[in-house]
Amino acid sequence: MSYFDHWLKEDKAVKYYFRYADDMVILHSDKEYLRQLLDEIREQLGTLKLEIKSNYQIFKVEDRSISFVGYKIYHDYTLIRKNIKHKMCKKVAAMNKLKHMTYSEYRQQVCSHIG
Structure with missing residues (x-):
């Protein structure tokens, strides 16, 4: 290209x-x-x-x-598309329910969405 x-x-x-x-x-x-x-x-x-x-x-x-x-x-x-925002919120909500996830793992998962 x-x-x-x-x-x-x-x-x-x-x-x-x-x-x-x-x-x-x-x-x-x-x-x-x-x-x-x-x-x-x-x-x-x-x-x-x-x-x-x-x-x-x-x-x-x-x-x-x-x-x-x-x-x-x-x-x-500029705004993030709604469907992407909703997917990120669902993933964060699901991660918040996990007991075994460390802060470092949580941060890596969230940062990949924010990036």
């Missing part, structure tokens, strides 16, 4: 491009530009024998948040 990243940032001069593993976000004020870019991205990924999932979205960022790598990103603040 490094080749693709360089193509997008350098050749296509996309200013706001973020990727983590197989998740990517591209920000631009013009939806038509994004649609044209999407077609070019499909072609580029095709040469790498990759494709975009059918659930991609093009929308105005002012209208809602961006869900990316476990967070909901708004203009002014």
